[in-house]
Amino acid sequence: MEQDPYRFFRIEAAELSEQLSRGVLSLGAGAPAEHVPKLLRAAHTLKGAARVVKHRALAERAHALEELLSPLRERAESPASDVVDVLLTVTDAIAKLTRELSPVPAPPAPAARVEEELPPAQTDGAELDAFVEGISEVGVQLRAVRGSAAALERMHHLAALLANHIERALPVEASSSQSSVLASARSIAGELEDLAEQAERAVTSGIDQTERELSQVQGSAERLRLAPCRVIAGALERTVHDTARELGKRVAFIMTGADVRLDAQMLGRARSALVQAVRNAVAHGIELPDERARLEKSTEGTVEVRIERRGNRVVFVCRDDGRGVDVDAIRRAAERSGALVRGASVAPHELIGLLLRGGISTARAVTEMAGRGIGLDIVREAAEALGGKASLESIPGVGTTVELVVPLALSSMDALLVRVGDVVAAVPLEAVKAVLRLSDQEFARTERGPSIVLDGQFVPVVPLEQPLLRGRSEKENGRARQVVVVRGASATAAFIVERLVGVESIVVRGLPALTPTAPVVLGASLDVDGLARLVLDPDALVAAALGEREMVRERTPESSLPLLVVDDSLTTRMLERSILESAGYEVELAASAEEALEKVALRRYGLFLVDVEMPGMNGFEFVEKTRSHAVPAILVSSRSSREDLARGREVGASAYVVKAEFDQRMLLDTIRGLVAQ
Numbered sequence: 164m165e166q167d168p169y170r171f172f173r174i175e176a177a178e179l180s181e182q183l184s185r186g187v188l189s190l191g192a193g194a195p196a197e198h199v200p201k202l203l204r205a206a207h208t209l210k211g212a213a214r215v216v217k218h219r220a221l222a223e224r225a226h227a228l229e230e231l232l233s234p235l236r237e238r239a240e241s242p243a244s245d246v247v248d249v250l251l252t253v254t255d256a257i258a259k260l261t262r263e264l265s266p267v268p269a270p271p272a273p274a275a276r277v278e279e280e281l282p283p284a285q286t287d288g289a290e291l292d293a294f295v296e297g298i299s300e301v302g303v304q305l306r307a308v309r310g311s312a313a314a315l316e317r318m319h320h321l322a323a324l325l326a327n328h329i330e331r332a333l334p335v336e337a338s339s340s341q342s343s344v345l346a347s348a349r350s351i352a353g354e355l356e357d358l359a360e361q362a363e364r365a366v367t368s369g370i371d372q373t374e375r376e377l378s379q380v381q382g383s384a385e386r387l388r389l390a391p392c393r394v395i396a397g398a399l400e401r402t403v404h405d406t407a408r409e410l411g412k413r414v415a416f417i418m419t420g421a422d423v424r425l426d427a428q429m430l431g432r433a434r435s436a437l438v439q440a441v442r443n444a445v446a447h448g449i450e451l452p453d454e455r456a457r458l459e460k461s462t463e464g465t466v467e468v469r470i471e472r473r474g475n476r477v478v479f480v481c482r483d484d485g486r487g488v489d490v491d492a493i494r495r496a497a498e499r500s501g502a503l504v505r506g507a508s509v510a511p512h513e514l515i516g517l518l519l520r521g522g523i524s525t526a527r528a529v530t531e532m533a534g535r536g537i538g539l540d541i542v543r544e545a546a547e548a549l550g551g552k553a554s555l556e557s558i559p560g561v562g563t564t565v566e567l568v569v570p571l572a573l574s575s576m577d578a579l580l581v582r583v584g585d586v587v588a589a590v591p592l593e594a595v596k597a598v599l600r601l602s603d604q605e606f607a608r609t610e611r612g613p614s615i616v617l618d619g620q621f622v623p624v625v626p627l628e629q630p631l632l633r634g635r636s637e638k639e640n641g642r643a644r645q646v647v648v649v650r651g652a653s654a655t656a657a658f659i660v661e662r663l664v665g666v667e668s669i670v671v672r673g674l675p676a677l678t679p680t681a682p683v684v685l686g687a688s689l690d691v692d693g694l695a696r697l698v699l700d701p702d703a704l705v706a707a708a709l710g711e712r713e714m715v716r717e718r719t720p721e722s723s724l725p726l727l728v729v730d731d732s733l734t735t736r737m738l739e740r741s742i743l744e745s746a747g748y749e750v751e752l753a754a755s756a757e758e759a760l761e762k763v764a765l766r767r768y769g770l771f772l773v774d775v776e777m778p779g780m781n782g783f784e785f786v787e788k789t790r791s792h793a794v795p796a797i798l799v800s801s802r803s804s805r806e807d808l809a810r811g812r813e814v815g816a817s818a819y820v821v822k823a824e825f826d827q828r829m830l831l832d833t834i835r836g837l838v839a840q
């Protein structure tokens with residue numbers, strides 16, 4: 164098979180092409196003259212690399228860009244708009260040739276339609292999920308192999324004891340035959356001891372190394388699903404530039420949150436909505452320079468895109484400082500289209516909301532930029548496709564804000580890992596204000612409870628068990644405490660933790676339907692063993708510490724028998740275990756009904772929590788087979804038809820939980836009622 168000649172050049176060319184496009188746009192936006200040498204270096208690097216791989220067309224375009232940029236190096240002022248247009252034409256050609264380097268041919272996209280260009284290809288998300296779950300399963304198996312290492316250690320110890328006993332058993336006056344036999348046995352025992360020691364070292368070292376490598380592979384695999392938001396910045400900035408140029412407006416583009424890393428598929432869908440939002444902002448919101456001057460505004464308008472995490476949501480905001488929405492014009496357009504009855508009494512915010520439905524345009528004429536009434540409904544549809552919602556707010560003369568709020572699928576963050584009992588939790592590092600080690604005497608006693616003094620202010624202190632483990636509390640014992648100070652949106656609180664585990668870059672997964680409902684839980688991250696680490700919401704933590712949210716204390720479980728969770732999804736197994744262990748139950752796991760049957764044959768359980776849809780034997784069949792054990796069983800499923808509920812009763816299930824209607828408190832109450840019978 165012939166080696167790919169562009170294997171490394173493809174990556175370098177894509178990076179350089181993006182740098183050149185963004186750089187030329189910056190020149191058009193008034194970037195200083197010292198920006199030009201950077202562009203020249205990038206063009207020169209691209210030209211040289213293209214020549215090495217014998218890609219003549221790219222080398223020629225890069226050379227042409229050098230020729231255009233060179234005269235600008237000595238000028239103090241920004242290049243004229245027509246020069247920028249020529250530069251952009253060349254960078255467009257470079258970008259097109261770079262995309263064509265892909266080993267998998269892709270259908271060409273029109274250069275003038277920025278919103279139709281696709282982001283860099285991403286690996287299939289489902290395949291990556293399966294891969295990551297497979298790594299976690301291997302981690303679980305490694306824990307079992309570590310038990311073998313313990314057995315080897317025991318073997319080593321026994322071999323040493325055997326050698327010692329043989330040594331002591333050798334008579335002072337032994338015949339030559341006795342001496343020979345005992346000496347041979349002693350030699351064998353010694354050799355056995357050495358072999359056991361070597362095997363123990365090799366197995367332990369191999370397991371340690373494999374676990375480290377698995378952790379690295381798992382992190383890399385999960386991050387393949389993520390992309391930094393900066394990858395969509397070029398398309399948004401180019402849309403603003405092209406729209407403003409065509410309409411004769413001056414507009415600056417600002418983007419914040421570019422370093423936030425999100426699920427690439429989510430980002431791709433949000434990108435098309437944001438392209439439409441920024442185009443609308445320029446076409447409908449930003450005024451012409453003369454009009455802005457009459458209004459005593461800067462002649463250059465601003466369009467800002469901001470991306471941020473809010474709890475278990477990600478928010479995309481597009482804001483402009485233009486004229487705002489003309490409510491009267493919306494009313495007239497809605498009446499003309501039949502969307503509104505003439506003379507009907509409708510509040511201004513309801514009229515503004517009509518723009519998100521589509522079919523309404525306030526433009527006076529149909530142009531390439533506006534007039535068809537198919538603008539902001541694209542934003543709404545993208546939000547709905549992602550399971551979120553879109554909203555629109557406007558202040559006349561001040562500007563308009565479009566906001567997309569969608570559930571967080573995947574994102575990455577740096578987090579401080581802390582241990583509370585058997586639970587490892589992650590606190591977003593950006594919200595950690597301080598980490599302290601304090602004795603009981605250093606806590607201030609206030610009317611609202613224990614506090615610490617930080618920056619001249621009293622900060623409330625609570626054990627992290629209180630909001631996280633729902634009511635358990637660490638007893639005071641006089642020893643020094645680890646305290647993590649967390650900054651919320653509007654206040655600060657401190658939390659006592661058992662131990663600091665360390666700082667780690669983690670991938671946060673959105674929680675599925677069957678998850679803890681405590682408001683402090685933001686999402687989950689899996690370690691290499693597949694164990695769920697709950698990611699905490701700083702705002703909710705602080706609110707809990709300040710007593711703004713009711714935290715329910717759970718009663719101590721009455722069952723001393725373990726509960727068996729049966730589910731083929733690793734993530735669901737771990738999260739269900741977190742719920743039950745937080746409520747004080749001992750929990751065992753099975754990845755299939757067949758594995759669960761093997762466990763049931765070996766010991767007694769207080770309750771079965773069983774997924775219905777599993778490969779091989781399903782949950783109905785498992786409950787039917789274990790009916791004779793007289794153990795209560797709860798079936799869990801996304802299926803909620805009358806037939807499924809009836810089937811559950813027929814096979815002997817004590818309860819049936821529908822994931823879409825899941826309530827953690829109700830589940831725990833049901834379990835208490837069943838195990839107490």
